[in-house]
Every structure is written in C-alpha cells, then in structure tokens.
Amino acid sequence: MKNILFVASEGVPFIKTGGLADVVGALPKYLDKSRYDVRVMLPNYMAIPAKFKEKMQYKTHFYMELAWRNQYVGVLEAVIDGITFYLIDNEYYFAGDKPYGNIHEDIEKFAFFSRAVLSALPQIGFRPDLIHCNDWQTGLIPVYLHDSFEQGEFYRGIKSVMTIHNLKFQGVWDKKTVMDIAGLDAYYFTPDKLEAYGDANYLKGGIVYADYVTTVSDTYAEEIKTPFYGEGLDGLMRARSNNLWGIVNGIDYEEYNPETGKVEDVKGGAFSHFGASHNYSGSISMSTRIYGLFQFGKHRKLQAIRHVVSPSLSASFSPEKGTYFNGYRTLTYTDRNGVVQTQDYNIYQGMGTGSPPGKGKTASLSFSLGNNFEAKMRDLTDTTGTGTKKVKLIDQLNFNTGYNFLAEEFNMSNVGVTMSTSIFGKLGISANANFDPYAILVDEKNKSGKRINKFALTEGQGLLRLNTTSVSLSYSLSGDGKIAGNDGTAQAGGNPADHYTRIYYHPVTGEYIPGGWLYYMNPNVPWSVNFNYSYSFKKGYQWANGKQTANNSHTQTLGVSGNVKLTPRLAMQLTTGFDLMALKMTTTQFSATYDLHCFNIRVSWVPNGQWESWTFQIAANAAALADLLKYKKSSSYWDNNAF
Numbered sequence: 001m002k003n004i005l006f007v008a009s010e011g012v013p014f015i016k017t018g019g020l021a022d023v024v025g026a027l028p029k030y031l032d033k034s035r036y037d038v039r040v041m042l043p044n045y046m047a048i049p050a051k052f053k054e055k056m057q058y059k060t061h062f063y064m065e066l067a068w069r070n071q072y073v074g075v076l077e078a079v080i081d082g083i084t085f086y087l088i089d090n091e092y093y094f095a096g097d098k099p100y101g102n103i104h105e106d107i108e109k110f111a112f113f114s115r116a117v118l119s120a121l122p123q124i125g126f127r128p129d130l131i132h133c134n135d136w137q138t139g140l141i142p143v144y145l146h147d148s149f150e151q152g153e154f155y156r157g158i159k160s161v162m163t164i165h166n167l168k169f170q171g172v173w174d175k176k177t178v179m180d181i182a183g184l185d186a187y188y189f190t191p192d193k194l195e196a197y198g199d200a201n202y203l204k205g206g207i208v209y210a211d212y213v214t215t216v217s218d219t220y221a222e223e224i225k226t227p228f229y230g231e232g233l234d235g236l237m238r239a240r241s242n243n244l245w246g247i248v249n250g251i252d253y254e255e256y257n258p259e260t261g262k263v264e265d266v267k268g269g270a271f272s273h274f275g276a277s278h279n280y281s282g283s284i285s286m287s288t289r290i291y292g293l294f295q296f297g298k299h300r301k302l303q304a305i306r307h308v309v310s311p312s313l314s315a316s317f318s319p320e321k322g323t324y325f326n327g328y329r330t331l332t333y334t335d336r337n338g339v340v341q342t343q344d345y346n347i348y349q350g351m352g353t354g355s356p357p358g359k360g361k362t363a364s365l366s367f368s369l370g371n372n373f374e375a376k377m378r379d380l381t382d383t384t385g386t387g388t389k390k391v392k393l394i395d396q397l398n399f400n401t402g403y404n405f406l407a408e409e410f411n412m413s414n415v416g417v418t419m420s421t422s423i424f425g426k427l428g429i430s431a432n433a434n435f436d437p438y439a440i441l442v443d444e445k446n447k448s449g450k451r452i453n454k455f456a457l458t459e460g461q462g463l464l465r466l467n468t469t470s471v472s473l474s475y476s477l478s479g480d481g482k483i484a485g486n487d488g489t490a491q492a493g494g495n496p497a498d499h500y501t502r503i504y505y506h507p508v509t510g511e512y513i514p515g516g517w518l519y520y521m522n523p524n525v526p527w528s529v530n531f532n533y534s535y536s537f538k539k540g541y542q543w544a545n546g547k548q549t550a551n552n553s554h555t556q557t558l559g560v561s562g563n564v565k566l567t568p569r570l571a572m573q574l575t576t577g578f579d580l581m582a583l584k585m586t587t588t589q590f591s592a593t594y595d596l597h598c599f600n601i602r603v604s605w606v607p608n609g610q611w612e613s614w615t616f617q618i619a620a621n622a623a624a625l626a627d628l629l630k631y632k633k634s635s636s637y638w639d640n641n642a643f
Contacts (some may be wrong), residue, residue, distance in 0.1 A: 001034075001035060001036065001037055002035065002037070002129045002130065003034050003036070003037045003039075003126065003127060003128045003129050003130075003467065004028075004031070004038045004039070004128055004129065004130050004131075004132060004233075005038075005039055005040070005041060005121075005126070005130070005131045005132065006024055006027070006028055006038070006041070006132045006134070007037065007039075007040075007041045007042075007117050007132065007133055007134065007138045007141060008020060008021075008024040008041070008042060008133075008134040008135070008137070008138060009042070009043060009099060009100075009110065009113070009134070009135065009137035009138070009482065010024070010042065010099055011024035011025045011040055011042050011085075012024065012025025012026070013025060013052060013080060014045075014048050014085070014087070015042070015045055015047060015048050015050050015099055017098075017099060017100070018165075019165065019249075020134055020165045022249075023134070023165070023249055024042075024134060024463070024525075026117040028040055028083045028376065029081055029082065029083055030045060031411075038273040039083065039084045039086065039126060040083060040084070040085045040089075041084070041085070041086045041088065041117050041120075041549075042085060042087050042088070043087065043088050043093070043099070043109075043113055043169065044056070044074070044076055044087035044088055044089040044090075044096075045092055045094045045098075045099050046091065046094055046095045046096060046410065047096065047097050047098055047099060048087075050450075051638075052078070053450075054450075055078045055080070055613060056076040056077065056078045056087060057076065057078065058074075058076060058077075059075040059076060059086065059124055060075050060120075060123050060124060061073060061074040061075065061089075061553075062119070062120075062123055063536070064112075064115065064119050065183075066108075066111065066112050066115060066117060066181070066183065069177065070470060070472075070534055070536045070557075071090060071092065071093075071112060071222070071641065072089075072090055072092075072468065072536070072538050072553075073088060073090060073116045073120060074088070074089030074090065075087070075088065075089065075120050075123065075124055076089055077124075078597055079513040086120070086124060088113055088116045088120065089192075090112065090116070091434060091436075091467050091468065091520060092434055092468075093108075093109045093112050093113070093467060094109070095413065095434075096402075096412045096413060097362075097364070097404045097407045097410065097411075097413070097503065098362070103171075103172075103173065104173060104177075106137070106171070107171065107173045107177070107178060107181065107202075108181045108534050109488070110136075110137040110138070110140070110171065110202070111178075111181050111182045113138075114137075114138055114139075114140035114141045114144060115140070115182075115183075117131075117138075117141060118141065118144055118145065118149050118155070121154070121155075122154050122483075125478075127154060127158070128158060129157075129158065130158070130159050130160070130161060131145075131158060131159070131160045131161070132160075132161045132163065133160060133161065133162050133163065133206055133210065133642060134163050134165060135163070135164065135165050135166065135203070135204035136169055136170050136171030136201075136202040136206070137171065137202070138162075138206065139162070139171060139201075139202035139203045139204070139205050139206030139207075140202055140205060140206070140207050140576065140580040141160060141206065142160040142162060142205070142208075142209035142210040142211075142214060143182075143188065143194065143208075143209050144204040145158060145160060145209070146209045147184060147185070147188070148183075153176060159211045160209070160210045160211055160212075161210060161211065161212045161213070161214060162183065162203075162206040162207055162212070162213050162348070163213075163214045163215065164203070164207075164213065164214070164215040164216075164224070165213075165215070165216055166206075166597050167203075167224050167229070167230070167231045167233065168231055169203075170196075170201050170202065170203040170204065170231065170233070171201065171202030171203055172196065172199050172200070172201050172202075173199060173200055174196060174199060174200070175189050175198065175199055175200045175419070176192075177200075178194075178200035179200070180339060182200075185563050188205070192208070193205065193208055193209075194208070196232065197232065197467060202541065203233075204233060204236065206343045207233070207236055207237075207240060208236070210465070211243070212243050212244075213237075213240055213244045213245075214242055214244070214246070214247050214581075215243050215244070215245075215246050215247075216246065216247070216248070216249055217246045217247075217248050217414065218245075218246035218248070219246065219247075220246055221244055221245060221246030222246070224237045224536070225237045225241065237424070246421075248564075252351055260631065269636065275302070276327040276359070277325075277327050277346075277357060278321075278325070278326060279318075279321055279326075279357040280316065280318065280319055280321075281314035281316065281318040282316070282317050282318075283314060283315065283317070284314065284315050284316075285312065285313065285314035285315075286312070286313050286314070286455035287311065287313070288310070288311060288314040288344065289308055289309070289310050290308070290311070291305040291306065291307070291308055291309075292306070292309070292438075293305075293306050293307075293308075294307070294310075295512075300378070301377060301378050301380075302375060302376075303376045303377060303378060303388065304375070304376040305373065305374070305375050305376075305393070306372075306373070306374045306375075306376070307371065307372070307373055308370075308371070308372040308374075309369065309370070309371055310367045310369070310370035310371070310372070311367075311368070311369050312367070312369075312370070312527060313365070313366070313367050314366045314367075315363075315364070315365050316362065316363075316364050316366075317361075317362065317363045317481035318361055318362045318363075319361050320359070320360070320361040321357035321359060321360070321361070322344075322357075322359030322360065325373070326346070326357055326475045327346045327347040328344060328345075328346050328359070329344070329345055329346070329347060329379060330343070330344055330345075331343045331344075331345060332341055342414070344359075361406055362404060362406055363404070363405040363406045364402055364403065364404040364405070364406075365394065365402060365403050365405070365559075366400070366401075366402040367400065367401055368398060368399065368400040368611070369398065369399045369400070370396060370397070371394065371396070371398070372394065372395065372396060372397075373390045373391070373392075373393040373397075374390055374392055374393060375387075375392075375393050376388055376391075377389055377390075377391055382640055386520075392422065393421065394419065394420075394421045395421045395422065396418065396419065396420050396421075397417075397418075397555065398416075398417070398418045398419075399415065399416070399417055400415070400416045401413050401414070401415045401416070409453040410438060410451075410453055412437050412438070414434055414435060414436050414437070414467070415431070415434070415435040415436075415437065415464055416432070416434055416435075417433045417434075417435070418430075418431070418432045418530075419431045419432070423587050425478070426475055426476055427473065427475045428473065428474045428475070429471075429472075429473055430471070430472050431464065431469070431470065431471040431472070432469065432470055433468065433469040433470075434466075434467045434468045435465060435466055435467065436451070436456070436465045436466075436467050437455055437456060437457075437463075437464055437465070437466035438451055438452065438453065438454065438455060438456060438465070439451075439452050439454045439455065439458070439459035439461050440442075440452070440456075440461070440464070440465065440541055441458045441544050442541045442542070442548040443543060443548075444543055446525075446543070447542060447543040449540070449541035449542075451508050454554040458584075465539070466537070466539050467535070467539055468538045468539070469536070469537050469539065470534070470536040470537070471535045472532065472534040472535070472537060473533045473534075474530060474531065474532040474533075475530070475531045475532070476528075476530045477528065477529045478527065478528040478529075479526070479527045479528075487548045495589070498625070514529070526564060526565040526566075527562070527563065527564040527565065528562065528563050529560065529561070529562040529563075530560070530561045531558075531560050532558070532559045532560075532561075533557070533559075534555070534557050535537070535554070535556045535559055535560075536554070536555045537553070537554055537556065538553045539552055540552050540553060554581060555579075555581060556579070556580035556581050557577050557578065557579050557580060557586060558577055558578045558580065559575070559576070559578075559586065560574075560575070560576055560577065560579030561573070561574065561576075562574050562575075569593065569594055569595040569596070570592065570593070570594050570595075571593050572590070572592045572593075573589075573590070573591045573592070573593075574588075574589070574590055574591075575587070575589045576587070576588040576589070587606060588605070588606065588607060588608070589604065589605070590604070590605045591603060591604040591605070598604040598620065599618055599619065599620055600618070600619060601616075601617070601618050602615070602616075602617045602618075602619070603616055604617070
C-alpha cells in the first residue's frame with residue numbers, strides 16, 4: 001500500500017475560499033483505499049467553524065525554529081468521511097477571521113506551515129510515499145525536501161507533486177526577506193531556482209523541485225506554456241513540459257449526482273457561453289508620527305529622551321460577492337439515500353485561467369501603534385566636553401489588533417505585542433506576546449480548552465488572556481586578523497560589514513542554529529562567536545480532578561555558535577547549547593567548508609544524541625552545475641532509529 005499526503009492552505013469541510021478547497025476535500029475520498037492510505041494536512045485557522053473544531057483531537061506538539069523564533073507546532077487530528085485530516089496549530093500564524101491576509105504576513109505564515117508539515121511527519125508516525133502540494137502556499141515543501149530534509153532516512157525517497165490551480169498567484173516577495181524567513185541558503189535564490197525577476201517566488205520553487213507538476217485541465221497545461229497565460233513563468237513551464245500534465249477535476253457524486261440532480265438551465269443570446277464575474281473592494285489607511293521630547297539639561301550625562309509614536313489605522317470593505325451575477329447558483333438534488341440536498345456552485349468554476357470570487361463580505365478595522373525611544377547623551381570621548389551622541393533605547397515596541405464588523409463570531413482580533421532593541425550594538429533583545437480577548441472554556445467535555453465567543457473580561461479571566469510569549473537575547477563577538485597573501489585591504493574594498501551574513505540554518509545540513517552565526521566572508525575578520533538565550537511560554541489548560549488546571553509549557557535554552565577562517569579557503573564552524581528545562585546538552589555540530597574555486601567540499605558532524613549524523617559533500621560552485629556535478633555521502637540520524 002502506498003501512502004499519500006495532500007497538503008493545502010484550505011480544504012472542505014473545514015475552510016473554503018475557492019475551488020482548491022473542493023478538490024482537497026473531495027479527491028482523497030475517491031482514491032482506492034485498498035491501494036492508497038490517503039491523508040490531508042491543513043492549517044488550523046481560528047476561522048474554522050466551531051462545529052468542525054469540536055471534531056478535532058489532540059495528536060502531539062513540538063517546537064520548531066523559524067524566523068528567529070522558537071515556534072510552537074501543534075498537531076490536531078480529525079476523521080471526516082473516512083479520511084484522516086491533520087491540522088497544524090499555531091495561533092500566532094493562524095489567528096484572524098480569514099485564512100489569508102497581507103502577502104508579507106502570508107509569506108512567513110506559509111513558510112512556517114510548509115516546514116511544520118515536514119517536521120510533523122515523524123512525530124505522527126506517517127511516512128508518505130508522495131506529497132501532493134497545492135498552489136504557492138505549499139511551494140516550499142519540495143524545496144525543503146531537497147534541502148534540509150533529504151539527508152534523513154525517514155524522508156529519503158519521498159516524491160512530490162505540485163498542482164497549479166491558478167498560476168496568477170505565486171507567493172512573491174523580497175528575496176533577502178524570504179531568505180531570512182525560510183532559512184534557505186543563497187544557493188536557492190538564483191534565476192534557475194526560487195528567484196524570478198529579482199524576487200523570491202514560492203510557486204516557482206515548488207515547480208522547479210517537485211518531481212511532477214499538474215494543473216486543472218489539459219487545456220490549461222498547454223496555455224500556461226505561452227507568454228499570455230504563463231504569468232511570467234511560461235519558460236519554466238515549457239522546460240518542465242515532460243513532467244507537466246493536465247488532470248480535469250472530477251465530480252463528487254455525494255454532493256451532486258447527474259442522474260438525479262438537475263442544474264439550472266441558463267439561456268442567453270449569442271454570447272451565452274461567456275460571462276464575467278466581478279470582485280470589488282475598497283480600503284483606506286491613515287498613519288502619522290507624534291514626537292515627544294523629555295529634556296534633562298545640557299550639562300547632564302543624559303540630556304534628553306525622544307519618544308516617537310507611530311499610530312496607524314486602516315479600514316477595508318468588500319461587498320457580498322457570492323451573487324447570481326458572479327455566477328453562483330444553488331442546486332437541489334436527491335442523494336443516493338433519498339435525502340434532498342442543496343449544493344452551491346459557480347458556473348465559472350474550473351475554467352483554468354482564474355477562479356470566481358469567494359462568497360462573503362467583510363468590513364474590518366485594523367489598528368497598530370509603534371513606539372521608538374532614543375536617548376541623547378554627552379559623548380565622553382569628545383575632548384571639548386560639548387559633543388553628544390544618540391543611543392537607541394528601544395528600536396521598536398509595537399501593538400496591533402483589529403475588528404471585523406461582519407464576522408459571525410470572534411469579531412475582535414488577538415492583540416499582538418513585539419519589542420526589539422540592542423545594547424552597545426552587540427546585545428540584541430527581542431520579545432513578542434500574543435493576547436486573546438476571548439474567554440476559554442474548560443470542562444469535562446472540552447478537556448484541553450475551547451475558545452468561546454465571550455470576552456475574557458466578562459468571564460472573570462482578565463482583560464486579555466495571554467496565549468504565548470517569547471524572549472531572546474543574543475551577543476556577538478568578532479575578531480580582527482590577517483591571513484597571509486589575503487589581508488583584506490586594497491583587493492577586498494568596501495564596507496567590512498557588507499561581507500557578513502547572519503545565517504540561521506546550516507548550509508550543509510539545514511539544521512537550525514540558535515541565534516544564528518555570522519557567516520564569515522571578509523578575510524580581514526577571521527572569526528566570530530554568537531551567544532544566545534531564548535525563552536518561550538505557551539498558556540495551556542486542562543480538566544483534571546473535576547476542575548480547571550494549568551497545562552503551560554516552557555522552553556529555555558542557552559546556545560553558542562562560532563565561525564573561524566583558518567585560511568582564505570578553509571572555514572570551520574561549531575554550534576552547541578544547553579536545554580535549561582531538560583538539563584541536558586542540545587545538538588552539538590561541527591562543520592567545515594573548503595573552497596576549491598570551481599568546487600567546494602563540505603563536512604558536517606553531529607557527534608552524539610538522537611541527531612547523531614555526519615555528511616560529506618563535494619559540489620560545483622556554479623548554480624547551473626550544482627545538481628549535475630555533486631557527490632554526497634552521509635549517515636543520517638534517522639538511521640539511529642531515534643523515532
């Protein structure tokens with residue numbers, strides 16, 4: 001029996017904005033269960049109706065590093081129509097009244113989701129032979145499989161399919177930002193991989209690295225090879241034509257049986273087979289800056305503190321789009337059990353070149369408040385005694401929330417708080433917290449807690465209920481030095497800071513580096529060390545001994561990472577740490593890189609623990625040859641039967 005995992009950003013019956021959800025909800029039910037074990041993985045959006053949340057059962061949870069934060073990953077399980085659904089839980093990413101928001105938020109949200117999907121598989125004990133990815137929101141899954149997960153025996157041999165439902169939406173954002181968020185090496189951000197016209201493109205990454213690519217019809221598969229329909233990726237689609245197929249979506253006979261149901265007959269004139277759907281929305285935003293200055297005297301060491309307040313207010317409205325004029329119809333039919341059913345459908349669905357607007361109307365108000373604090377101090381190094389300098393106290397202290405006036409429940413969004421600053425330019429401090437204005441109900445039925453549509457204040461749970469919080473500290477040191485024959489003077493040029501990049505995932509193994517390390521590039525500064533501390537807290541509840549009790553989770557880790565360049569071509573790295581809660585060492589990793597100009601040699605070794613492994617790799621430096629001229633030998637932690 002083969003195992004298949006469907007992964008998508010939405011799926012019936014849990015959440016739907018378009019035809020993608022219908023495919024994900026229906027197709028797994030009709031694959032031959034004697035030959036295939038088919039399961040589905042979706043985000044656990046807060047917007048999922050309560051009647052479906054009640055069907056979910058806790059499966060497991062773990063923590064995963066992404067975008068400089070130690071993020072909680074919960075896995076819930078629900079069985080609907082004989083299909084097992086797994087829902088990835090994280091309130092930081094999946095809160096709100098709708099599954100999608102601003103693209104810059106969605107970029108990080110679905111990077112988290114893609115990595116969480118792969119990380120969760122060994123935790124739930126399900127190893128798919130094939131992962132079926134859908135649209136740009138899952139485009140990083142084939143990339144991650146190729147990168148940081150391929151060395152694991154558990155993942156070795158897993159194939160991937162990338163299905164394009166609408167090529168217009170590709171998940172495009174700034175390349176540098178995506179590199180930091182996704183934790184991928186610069187190797188992947190070239191025109192033959194994730195880069196497209198100077199930006200990073202999630203869907204392109206999925207198309208490049210998936211074993212096969214499919215789309216919703218044979219016609220559309222041919223259309224997207226042309227400049228008119230190719231949305232800038234027509235060259236890539238032609239390059240992948242040998243592995244590109246169009247597969248027409250089928251009919252769910254439990255939802256609609258052509259033998260018993262009748263679709264409304266719509267008659268028209270000469271253009272009866274043509275039509276148009278319309279999507280209208282409007283938004284307005286306002287922002288300003290307010291400056292406050294607190295002065296203490298010119299002759300004092302601390303002369304003044306400046307406070308900058310940056311409030312921002314935005315409102316958006318979208319009218320009801322699920323109308324007759326947008327192609328929506330209601331079908332009444334009798335199912336195989338003789339029960340009269342109704343099904344909404346759209347006459348424009350599945351046309352390939354686009355999708356009709358989703359149902360529903362919105363009217364939301366979003367508010368954010370940014371704060372910045374700077375101090376003006378006397379410069380003690382100034383011999384005249386009159387010099388001053390600016391010192392950053394708090395780089396940012398931001399608050400954000402929102403309200404959807406048309407939502408059926410949970411109109412108010414969670415309150416988010418973020419803070420970051422640095423001390424002496426070396427000690428970095430960042431913190432974030434997430435607060436829920438709604439109450440939680442814990443009883444014999446809802447043993448792990450159920451969010452209810454009542455404010456926490458009215459239920460005696462305080463003004464705001466803390467969900468999660470985290471704090472991280474990092475301190476970096478670097479040293480000057482000279483390397484014979486390459487002293488970094490005239491031939492190096494430029495600003496020395498331009499020769500550094502902070503990486504959070506090891507370029508060989510893809511393993512997370514707590515706090516990151518300064519990856520050495522300038523021969524004038526041959527070593528760097530980073531120390532870091534991280535703490536995270538998640539509020540939890542449980543029903544035990546006839547009453548509500550706390551079920552909170554805490555994590556605390558200390559970490560150190562270092563990099564030293566012994567010669568212009570030889571660099572060595574070390575990462576290690578200590579888990580303060582478990583009182584044991586975290587993963588220790590040694591690695592080395594040797595640049596042979598045209599080729600590079602990379603060695604990585606994890607000497608002990610459940611992640612014990614080693615990797616030896618020789619690869620071409622040229623991106624175009626990296627996959628062709630490559631030798632890799634490894635012993636994976638999956639070989640140790642850690643799971």
